[in-house]
Amino acid sequence: MNRPQIVSRDEWHSARKTLLAKEKAVTRERDALASERRNMPMVRIEKDYIFDGPSGQPRLRDLFGTRRQLIIYHFMFDPAWDVGCPSCSHCADNFAGSIVHLAAQDTAFVVISRAPLAKIAPFKQRMGWTFPWLSSFNSDFNYDFQVTLDEMVGSTTHNFASVQALIEVGKLWTASGEMPGVSVFLRDGDVVYLTYSAYQRGLDLLLNTYNYLDLTPIGRQDSEGNPQGWIRHHDLYAA
16 A cells, blocks of 8 residues: 655645645535536426335325425336345445435435335345335336436436447446436425436445545545445445
């Protein structure tokens, strides 16, 4: 490992102030970007999506409850799998304890996967999660929101680009199957609007594990070509 240079306290303090100025500039840029994100135009959701949940079959509108905003995390869980994706599980571990605060800001949070509830429920219990998790197995939801790729049904776009084009430049590893993502919706009465979606590195902000590791001198320690290859379901790490 390449260790940082050893210097005096005064030299460290000077270097830290130099970096702080750059960090403050990035913070201001992030604030401006967040403002621009909030002012994005939105599109009305015309399709009537119906999901499978533990208490029935709610529609997209129902997922808001009494809230005006809704965040959906698209969790990779193929119907043929017995457990959810380790990387998405890593993301879920990061948001599982914090989403309780969203309701105070008029925002609901739901996780959706294509796997049936019969597979979601035992895995959710194993992981110790309590967030709402629904199945989109009987709807077009995953295909329409670019998180299940299948050329046979015309789902050939991911992260707002052609799947084939992304594969050619090395930014996507497969032309079919499940992908992670996050989508944000706003409700006006019973009318639902899509305001934002993010995929791939756009999900980095949700990963506090990486935010913490980015503070350290060794950093994320990702492997080239398989950046999240080290991630396991949290009950599979060595003691």
